[in-house]
Each structure stands twice: as C-alpha cells, then as structure tokens.
Amino acid sequence: MVKAVVLGAAGGIGQPLALLLKANPLVTELGLYDIVNTPGVAADLSHIATPAKVEGYLPPDDGLKKVLTGADVVVIPAGVPRKPGMTRDDLFKINAGIVRDLATGIATAAPKAFVLVISNPVNSTVPIVAEVFKKHNVFDPKRLFGVTTLDVVRASTFVSEILNDLGLSKDIVVPVVGGHSGVTIVPLLSQSSHTLPSSLSTAQYDTLVNRIQFGGDEVVKAKDGAGSATLSMAYAGAEFAGKILRALKGEKGIIAPSYVSLLADTEGAAVLTKELGETVQFFSTPIELGTEGVVKINPLGKITEAEQTLIKAAIPELLKNIQTGVEFIAGAKTEEPRL
Template sequence: MVKAVVLGAAGGIGQPLALLLKANPLVTELGLFDIVNTPGVAADLSHISTPAKVEGFLPPDDGLKKALAGADIVVIPAGVPRKPGMTRDDLFKINAGIVKDLAAGIATTAPKAFVLVISNPVNSTVPIVAEVFKKFGVFDPKRLFGVTTLDVVRASTFVAEILGDLSLSKDVVVPVVGGHSGVTIVPLLSQSSHPLPAGFAKDSYDTLVNRIQFGGDEVVKAKSGAGSATLSMAYAGAEFAAKIIRAVKGEKGIVAPSYVSVEADAAGGAALTKELGQELAFFSSNVELGTDGVTKIIPLGKITEAEQTLITAALPELVKNIETGVNFIAAAYSTEEPRL
C-alpha cells in the first residue's frame, strides 16, 4: 500500500502531476491538497480506472492534516509559478511562507514520509523544509529531496536532438549536478551515456549547457506570460516519485540525481565535499535510493575542465541560496514557536 500526497494539487504542475501519480499502478491512495478546487480535481481523477483511491481537501476543517494522514510520499509543487521578468528572489518571497507552512503540516502529521520538493526556488525551499523539520525534531536527511529531474529530462532530450534521434531520449542519461536554477545547474555531458558527436564545437557545447541551465526561461517566454514549465515539471516529478516508490518497495540499484542534504550519507557527503573543495549543506548529485531513502551519495567522479569551471561558478550561488532558506526560517521562528 502506498499513499502519495500532492500539496498544491490544483495548480499548473499539481494537476498533471496528480494525473500521472493516479496512473502509477504502485500508488494505492492519492491525497490532494490546495487552497482551491481540490475536491473537483479529486472527483475528476477518481473516475480513472487505476487502483488509487483519490481524495481532495481544502484548508478548512484540518484539510491539510487529513490529506497528509498516513502519507508515504509527499510531493510539493505548491506556490506561484515564475512569470516573465520575475527573479528567483521575487519567487522566493512569495513561495517561502507557503513551503514553511506545508512543511510544518508534514512535520506534525507525516514526519516519516519521503518529501519531494518541487516548489521554486528549490535551492532555497529544500533548506526551508529541513529547518522546519529540525525545529519540530523530525529531520531525517535521507527522506528529503529536491526534485532536479527536469534538468536531467531536458539534458536527455536535448542530447537526443543533437544526435538526430529523439527515440533515444528515454535511454540517454546525463548526470546533472549542483542545484536547480540557472548557473547552479551543471550538466556533466562528458559522462553522458550517449556521447556528443566527435568534434562537437565549443560554441555548440556552450549553447547546449546554457539551454539546459535556462530551459525554464525558454518555456516562460514561449508561453508569453501565461505559465511556466508545468507539464514537463509534472512529468519529471512523477518520474522521480516513481523511482522513490520503487526503491521503497525494495528494488535495488536505482540511481537518480537529486538535491539532498550532504548529511544523508556521511561517507559519500565527505567524498563530495572533498571534490568540491568546500562544505555545502545541500548539493545535487547522483544518489542511490533504497528503502530508507538516500542510501548513497555518489561523488562527481572524473569531470572535464569545462565542467569544473561550471561547478566553480555554481558554488557561490548555491551558498547564497542555502543561506537564504536557512535565514528565512531563523527569522520566522524568532517570533513564533513550532507547535506539535
């Protein structure tokens, strides 16, 4: 029995994500929560002929608590999507409080659930969730994940396009490390399962890296202010959630990049820290998944000079993003106490 919960289930990411989770035969119960429309979304999904029982809840009458009761995996796409001209700082100011309150709900109702954070900016919202869990005394670094899968999906698709065969896109595997915004997104193209063409030009390489890093901007612009990368993000979120569910059910050898606490694996975190040359609380790297969540953080391994340059550029931004999330919770709880 697996209960999956989507917080922000009526939004642009939440609805298609809930649909994909309903279609997953391993999900037997699906809890949906949002500030509007969730009962209607749940009723609609409940007519689909798959095993999951679906219930939708709104904030009144302890709706968040009811949605989270018995949750095994919680996915958080809640918040406001990015619009043209909106900076990551703008997005943070809007979404930080939303994520904080949802994290408190998880801490009090489903503290053992695996928590997958999609709400942007992920580099800062994952530390927010971690700090809230620490305040409530329930933080388990092995069970908290920032979903960076969309960067991997984009990298796979774009490499397949360059190779001239989109049918390869499901097979192409490109590790993407660092974080989940702009320059913090570092595709390790030298480790791609399907190498780039021989003699691939440097300017073409730079263009590809930039497209992977700023693919979200491409979508925001194409939607002319009407939305962000909602459908592709829902797909990526469902893909990662499916891997977590499979691992929890005992499947071995599942490896996927995710933005996690380096405390989740002491040995792997130490090796990664040595490679980076500085300590970071969170970093996205290949992670081996198991029944308890993070089993192993896999170091970067052999990378090129160009990739090292990208990582060097990412580190100061990651430090700033992490501090932003941590400082937000420190300030929030300076005037209020966490309550169980």
Template sequence: MVKAVVLGAAGGIGQPLALLLKANPLVTELGLFDIVNTPGVAADLSHIATPAKVEGFLPPDDGLLKALKGADVVVIPAGVPRKPGMTRDDLFKINAGIIKDLATGIAKAAPKALVLVISNPVNSTVPIVAEVFKKFGTFDPKRLFGVTTLDVVRSSTFVSEIIGDLALSKDVVVPVVGGHSGVTIVPLLSQSSHSLPSSVDGSAYDALVNRIQFGGDEVVKAKNGAGSATLSMAYAGAEFAGKVIRALNGEKGIIAPTYVNLSADAEGGAALTKELGQELAYFSSNVELGPGGITKINPLGKITEKEAELVKAAIPELVKNIETGVNFVAEAYKAAEEPRL
C-alpha cells in the same frame, strides 16, 4: 500499499502530476491538497480505472493534516509559477511562506514520509523544509529530496536532438549536478550515456549547457505570461516520485540525481565535499535510493576541466541560495517568538 500526497494539487504542475501518480499502479492511495478546487480534481481523477483511491482536501477543518495522514511519499509542487521578468528572489519571497506552512503540516502529520520538493527556488525551499523539520525534531536528511529531474529530462532531450534521433531520448542519460537554477545546474555531458557529435565543442557546447541551465526561461518566454514549465515539470516530478516509490517497495539499484542534504550519507557526503573543495550543506548528485530514502550519495567522478569550471561557478550561488532558505526560517521563528507590546 503506498499513499502518495500532492500538496498544491490544483495548480499547473499539481494537476498533471496528480494524474501521472494516479496512473502509477504502485500508488494505492492519493491524497490531494490545495487552497482551491481539490475536491473537484479528486472527483475527476477518481473516475480513472487504476488502483489508487483519491481524496481531495481544502484548508478548513485541518484539511492539510487530513490529506497527509498515513502518507508514505509527499510531493510538493505548491506555490506561484515564475512569470516573465520575475527573478528567483521574487519567486522566493512569494513561495517561502507557503513552503514553511506545508512543511509544518508534514512535521505534524507525516514525520516519517519521504518528502519531494518541486516548488521553486528548490535550492532555497529544500533548506526551508529541513529547518522547519529541525524545529519539530523530525528532520531526517535521508528522507528529504529536491527534485532536479527536469534538468536531467531536458539534457536527455536536447542531446538526442543534437544526435538527430529523438527516439533515443528515453535512453540518453546525462548526470546533472549542483542545484536547480541557472548556473547551479551543471550537466556532466562527458558522462552522457550517448556521446555528443565531435562538432559540439566551443560555442556549440556552451550553447547546449546554457540551454540546459536556462531551459525554464525558454518555456516562460514561449508561454508569454501564461505560465512556466508545468507539464514537463509534472512529468519529471512523476518520474522521480516513481523511482522513490519503487525503492520504497524494495527495488534495489535505483540511482537518480537529486538535491540533498549531504549529511544523509556521511561517507558519500565527505567524498563529494572533497571533490568540491568546499563544504556545502546541500548539493545535487547521483543518489542511490532505498526503502528509507537515501542510501548512498555518489561522487562526481571523472569530469572535464570545463565541467570543473562550471561546478566552481555554481558553488557561490548555492551558498547564497542555501543561506537564504535557512535564514528565512530563523527569522520567521524569531518573529513568532518575540513578545508583542
């Protein structure tokens, strides 16, 4: 019996993500929340012949808390999508308050749930969720994930295109580490399950890395103001959520890259920190999943000199992104606690 909840279920990512979770036979209950249209989305999905019972909630009458009651897994795609010309800072200013409020609801109604954050910018929104949970005394680093699966999906697709056989895309596995935006996205192509052609070196290699790092820009530009990477993100979110649910049900040996707090596994986090040469609170690496969330954080392993340079370039941006999220929550609570004259 698994209850999955989607917060932001009526949006461009939320609707297809909810559809894919409804189609997952391991989901027996699906709770949907958004500020508009959720009852209609729920009614539509409820006609699909799969086991999950679907309910949709709106903000009135504690709708958020009702949607979250009994949740095992909470997926958060809520927020405003990126538009042409919009920077990550712009996106953060819009979405940060939304994520803080949703995290507050989770802390109150589903403190033991496994929480999967999709809302961008993930490098900063995951720390927001963590800091809110700390305020409520419910923070468990093993249960909080930043969903970076889209970077892995893109890597698999682009590598299979270069190999010349898209049929391989489901089999190609490329670990992607670091974070989930721009230069923080580091594909470890040397560890790809399928070797790249020898012709992919120099500028061709750099072009592939750049396409993986900035694939979102490619979609935003192609949609010409009509949205961002919603369908591919919904697919990637459902892929990762499916792995989390399988692990929750006791399946062993499931490993996936995800952006996590390194205190979730003290030993693994320390080993990864040694590789990085600098302490970071959050980093995306291959993580082993279990019924309680994170069971092990794996190291980077053997990487090339070029990949080491990419990791080094990612770290300053990650530090900045993490501080942005932590500081937002600190300032928000400070403002709330200050007496008004």
C-alpha cells in the same frame, strides 16, 4: 498500501502530476490538497480505472492534517509559477512562506514521509523544509529530496536533438549536478551515456550547457506570461516519485540525481566535498535510493576542465541560495500555518 500526497494539487504542475501518480500502479491511495478546487480535481481523477483511491481536501476542517495522515510520499509543487521579468528572489519571497507552512503540516502529521520538493526556488525551499523539520525534531536527511529531474530530462532531450534522433531521448542519461536554477545547474556531458558528436564546437557545447541551465526561461518566454514549465515539470516530478515508490517497495540499485542534504550519507558526502573543494549543506548529485531513502551519495567522478569551471561558478550561488532558505526560518516568527 502506499499513500502519495500532492500539496498544491490544483495548480499547473499539481494537476498533471496528480494524473500521472493516479496512473502509477504502485499508488493505492492518492491525497490531494490545495487552497481551491481540490475536491473537483479529486472527483475527476477518481473516475480513472487504476488502483488508487483519491481524496481531495481544502484548508477548512483540518484539511492539511487529514490529507497528510498516513502519507508515505509527499510531493510539493505548491506555489506561484515564475513569470516574465520575475527574478528568483521575487519567486522566493512568494513561495517561501507557502513551503514553510506546508512543511510545518508535514512535520506534525507525517514526519516519517519521504518529502519531494518541487516548489521553486528549490535551492532555497529544500533548506526551508529541513529547518522546519529541525525545529520540530523530525529532520531525517535521508527522506528529504529536491526534485531536479527536469534538468536531467532536458539534458536527455537536448542531447538527442543534437544527435538528430529524438527516439534516443528515453535512453540517454546525462548526470546533472549542483542545484536547480541557472548557473547552479551543471550537466556532466562528458559522462553522457551517448557520446556527443566529435564535430561539436566549443561554441555549440556552451550553447547546449546554457540551454540546459536556462531551459525554464525558454518555456516562460514561450508561454508569454501564462506561466512556466508545468507539464514537463509534472512529468519529471512523476518520474522521480516513481523511483522513490519503487525503492520504497524494496527495488535495489535505483540511482537518480536529487538535491539532498549531505548529512544523508556522511561517508559519501566526504568524498563529494573533497571533489568540490568546499563544504556545502545541500547538493544535487546521483544518489542511490532504498527503503530508508538516501542510501548513498555518489561522487562526481571524472569530469572535464570545462565541467570543473562550471562547478566553481555554481558553488557561490548555491551557498547564497542555501543561506537564504536557512535565514528565512531563523528569522521567522512562530505562527499557525496559513494553508
């Protein structure tokens, strides 16, 4: 029996994500939570002929505690989507409190669950969850993940476009490391499973890197004020959650990039830190998954000079983002969760 929970299940990411999890045969119970509309979303999904029993909860009557009780995997897409003109700092100010309150609920009702954070900005919200868990003495770095899968999905798609064959997109694997916003997103195109054309110019390479890093802006602009990447993020979130579920069931050798605490594997972290030339608390790199969560943090391996330059540009921004999350909890007053 596996219980998956979506916190923020009635939103633009939450609804399609819940649909994809309902369709996953490994899920036997699906708990949904949001501040509005969750019972209706649950009723709708419950008619789909798959094994998962679906229940939806709202804040009244300990809804958050009820939905989290018995949870094995908790996915957090809750929060406000980015809109045109909104900076990541603006987004943080809105979403930080939401993530803190949900993390408090998880710490008290489902401290052993695998927690998958989608709420942006991930570079800062994952440290928020970690700090909340530390305050409750339940922090297990092996069980906390920032979902960076959308960057990997975009890289695969954009490389297949350059190769003029979208049919390859499901087979193309490009490791994407660093963080999950702007310059902190570093695609290791030299390690792509499908080699880029030798005719690709430096300018074309730079354009491809920039598109992977700022693909979210492309969607925000195209939606013209109606939101950000929701459907592609739901797909990516379900893809990563699916890998977590398979690992939970005992499947071996599953590797996927994720933004994790380097405390999850101190041996692997030591190698990665040496490669980076600087100590960071959180970093996205290909990790091996197992029944306990993070089994191994893999090194970057051989990268090009251009990729080394990208990583050097990413680290200062990443350090700032992490500190923002840590300081938010350090300066927060103890209060009851709002959600």
